[in-house]
Amino acid sequence: MLTKDEIKAKALEIGFADAGVAGVEPFTSQLDFIDIDDRYKWTEKLGINLKAGLDPHNTLENSRSLIVLLFSYYNYSIPLPLEKHYGRCYLNDDRVTKDGLAVMVKQFRSFLRDNGVNTKLGAGMPDKLSAMRAGIGTSGKNTLLYASKSAGKSSFVFPVVVVTDAELEPDTSTVENGCPDWCRNACIAACPTKALTGNGRIEPSRCISYLTYYGKEVTPRELREPMGLYIYGCDRCQNVCPRNISWITADKNTSTRFDRMSEDFAPEKVLLMNQEYFEKKIWPFMFYMSYKQAWRWRMNAARAMGNTGEKKYIPYLIKAFDDFDDERVRIMIAWSLGKLGGDEAISALKRYSVNAEGELKEEIKLALSVN
Ligand code: SF4
Ligand code: SF4
Known part of the structure; x- marks a missing residue:
């Protein structure tokens, strides 16, 4: 039987920034978020059942542990002509091309399968909360997950939840807000469309990211200037965050993928x-x-x-x-x-x-x- 340390070592070897283990108790605290008026109703149209995702047993009947992997998506410098118009997380989204994160996840799941562990991906599960429960991140008032140890402790990470039937000791949870007291809610003040409503909550339909791909009809006049240079996505609340500064300014290598996208986009x-x-x-x-x-x-x-x-x-x-x-x-x-x-x-x-x-x-x- 694999040990937790062996599993984490494999995750890092594959290229994940961090990995943690959490229990499979239902995420009942999220019901409050899902049930707020019709704020998340739009997810139903995408076939995402948020309520079902709250219980890991709906994903894998005999689930015993969650392994949460952290993918750092901002490891290479992004040309400014690209970065100013597109949210960074979308530049590394390989859900269609399947040439990056998908390969890593497949490799990780194959490793577990070869060692007798059944897995399912926790699609629709509260991935940010899972990562915090697994002790690999904390939350920010801009609603995002911040890495605890990896990726410069920044918010430029995707959590991937793997539901397993392996009995593993959960890591110490870090379900907490990690924002320093001295930051005067820079993200909330900087959000051009007032999508951040405080206490780590967001009104998704006001967020520029949402508006760029799901906005209805012509963008209203009062939103055209606030939406600024963004064509798809928005990183403003991450760019102003002091928790991100060291990673944004860290030396990074260039990438041919981003150079090509800078031309094409x-x-x-x-x-x-x-x-x-x-x-x-x-x-x-x-x-x-x-x-x-x-x-x-x-x-x-x-x-x-x-x-x-x-x-x-x-x-x-x-x-x-x-x-x-x-x-x-x-x-x-x-x-x-x-x-x-x-x-x-x-x-x-x-x-x-x-x-x-x-x-x-x-x-x-x-x-x-x-x-
Ligand atoms: S991504 Fe942009 S619009 Fe959305 S909450 Fe952050 S700053 Fe506001
Ligand atoms: S800008 Fe300040 S309040 Fe907002 S997430 Fe960053 S540290 Fe927290």
Whole structure:
């Protein structure tokens, strides 16, 4: 029978940043979170049953221990042109490509299986709480998990919950908030859309990450500036956190994956992509939207361009207005051209106003009025 130390040593050898063991008691304390109004109802549409996930026995009937693995996703430097538009955790999400974390998890589970341990992945389980129960992280007021020992004790980690039938001694739990008293809630103050509501709680539908891939229709005017340069995801509450500073500024090697993504995910390429480009270069890495929702990608890219204040984007915005007739995209292009201003943008807006109707006409009028 494998010992806990042997299992942890294997996890580190495979490349996980840390590993801990927790018991399989149901996570009843989470019921309070799940049941808050309709805050997490959207997860049902994704086929995630949060309530069932609270009891590990629903995942593996004869479960006896949880092994929680920590994957550090920010080990390589990320080119600024990429980092400023995309949340870091999405740059290393291999749920489609299966060429990173998936390989490591498979290797780990094979090791356990070869040693007589049955496992199931705890999809839908409270992974952050599992990691804290397993003693490998604490929480932050921005709702994120912070590593206790690895990854510079930062929040740039994914917990992976492996439910097992092995009887292992649980580690000492660290279910607590690890924020220093002297931090005056920098994350809460910095959240541009007021998604963080205090006490480690979040209103997901106000979070920029959610809005970039699940936002309904045209991004409301009052959110366009706060959403800033982000096209997919948001890291603002992590960037301002003093618990992350040492890892953000640590020397890291470059990675060919991020260099390639920096080229492929440039805002102008996203704005003007066709279906083939989307399917080859975008979707395998960021897959929460299908090509049917390419309008949202384009709208986000157009909004981000407007917020850069960089006039170099004007020709791309004009081309996109001509190439795509989705009104939501055109509305955002008009807004961005208005923000960027200048002769080229104004003359394009005037040209568009001739045939525009309804909401688009109104947006163009507003864009012209600020110039
Ligand atoms: S990810 Fe961005 S929008 Fe979401 S809570 Fe953090 S700062 Fe706010
Ligand atoms: S910014 Fe401050 S309050 Fe927020 S998670 Fe970091 S340390 Fe905690």
